[in-house]
Amino acid sequence: MFSTLKTHPADKILALIQLYKDDPRPTKIDLGVGVYKNAEGITPVMRAVKAAEKQLWEQETTKSYVALAGDPAFSDAMFDLVLGNAVARDQVAAAATPGGTGAVRQAFEMIRMANPEARIFVSNPTWPNHLSILKHLEMPVVEYRYFDSESRGVDFEGMLADLGQMKAGDVVLLHGCCHNPTGANLNLTQWQQVIDMLLKTGAMPMIDIAYQGFGDGLEEDAAATRLVASSVPECLIAASCSKNFGVYRERTGILMAVAQDKSLRGLTQGSLNYLNRQNFSFPPDHGARLVTMILNDADLRADWAAELEDVRLSMLGLRQQLADELQRLSGSDRFGFIAQHRGMFSRLGTTPEMVERLRAEHAIYMVGDSRLNIAGLNATTVPILAKAIIDTGI
Ligand code: PLP
Numbered sequence: 001m002f003s004t005l006k007t008h009p010a011d012k013i014l015a016l017i018q019l020y021k022d023d024p025r026p027t028k029i030d031l032g033v034g035v036y037k038n039a040e041g042i043t044p045v046m047r048a049v050k051a052a053e054k055q056l057w058e059q060e061t062t063k064s065y066v067a068l069a070g071d072p073a074f075s076d077a078m079f080d081l082v083l084g085n086a087v088a089r090d091q092v093a094a095a096a097t098p099g100g101t102g103a104v105r106q107a108f109e110m111i112r113m114a115n116p117e118a119r120i121f122v123s124n125p126t127w128p129n130h131l132s133i134l135k136h137l138e139m140p141v142v143e144y145r146y147f148d149s150e151s152r153g154v155d156f157e158g159m160l161a162d163l164g165q166m167k168a169g170d171v172v173l174l175h176g177c178c179h180n181p182t183g184a185n186l187n188l189t190q191w192q193q194v195i196d197m198l199l200k201t202g203a204m205p206m207i208d209i210a211y212q213g214f215g216d217g218l219e220e221d222a223a224a225t226r227l228v229a230s231s232v233p234e235c236l237i238a239a240s241c242s243k244n245f246g247v248y249r250e251r252t253g254i255l256m257a258v259a260q261d262k263s264l265r266g267l268t269q270g271s272l273n274y275l276n277r278q279n280f281s282f283p284p285d286h287g288a289r290l291v292t293m294i295l296n297d298a299d300l301r302a303d304w305a306a307e308l309e310d311v312r313l314s315m316l317g318l319r320q321q322l323a324d325e326l327q328r329l330s331g332s333d334r335f336g337f338i339a340q341h342r343g344m345f346s347r348l349g350t351t352p353e354m355v356e357r358l359r360a361e362h363a364i365y366m367v368g369d370s371r372l373n374i375a376g377l378n379a380t381t382v383p384i385l386a387k388a389i390i391d392t393g394i
């Protein structure tokens, strides 16, 4: 039986982790996988998470099953965090999932169940897992232009032109904030134009939001998602708590479906429950419970928001430092985009050969498409990276 299995290409981002581990050079710098690291290179457990875990350990009396869609209190708390007042609560169906990836997977399956012909429009480039899951599900994919390799910003004209090809029954996958892998994002005026295009074509948006609080702030990063949700009849939102709560391995995420009205919400909720049951039954609870406790307790929430803000500002500071250093060394503004990008990532826009040279000659690890994790840097390594970029001739 097993001999009939095919080999699968490895995830390039995850493969880098091993390559980095195996590199004996003490000066090596890891700018690969998208995990937040502080200046000491540590991915800390957030203070509020530790405090909630302590409380939970003291108070938890059972680990019996919760519900197929997870704890309704988690759905309520995440609804408030992501959607705020954008839509009515009774319009939204929601189910906890194993991480944001689980939410993405369930969203795609729900789309396929509702319309087997649906084409999924994805940005070029997008997070590789989007493509790999869509391929696994054998769903049709159409790429839309996104990254402008000259400006390293968004090719918005190209994007809108490509989205003009959508029709009713299609879905467009949009990154709610902090685009992965480019770091280039739409402004709210551009989001409004995308919404106008959705209304014109009748296509449905699916928003993947995995970095709320990492870009311009918790509220600011949710603004586009809220604008979309309040403007279109239906949408799907896959949200991850891995990064903004630092609970990566707990697998904490949620899929929310904004339905046209209350009656469709019931049908949609039934489908979310059904899909959870088919794929993994009850979703993981531990991370979701911690998130709920934090969001519902004024002190824990304030402490979490403050720590998250420190994380955000530290990444912004590193961006500015890197952009300034590159300006000094290159005598030009051509790296100014690094300070404009938002979130954990920036795409340098150079070739795989140059990325390979950075690894071979300077022990600097970034993803082959020239995506670098800003949080992998600190004040000492920024000048080392900047010099390596210029020495390599990028
Ligand atoms: N979507 C995007 C764009 C991501 O970058 C990530 C990565 O972390 C996720 C979703 C989901 O992550 P997780 O499944 O770890 O919550």
Ligand code: TYF
Binding pocket: 011, 013, 014, 032, 033, 034, 035, 127, 129, 180
């Ligand atoms: O893009 C990243 O680096 C993060 C982490 O298969 C990640 O989103 C990367 C690859 C993967 C799962 C998570």
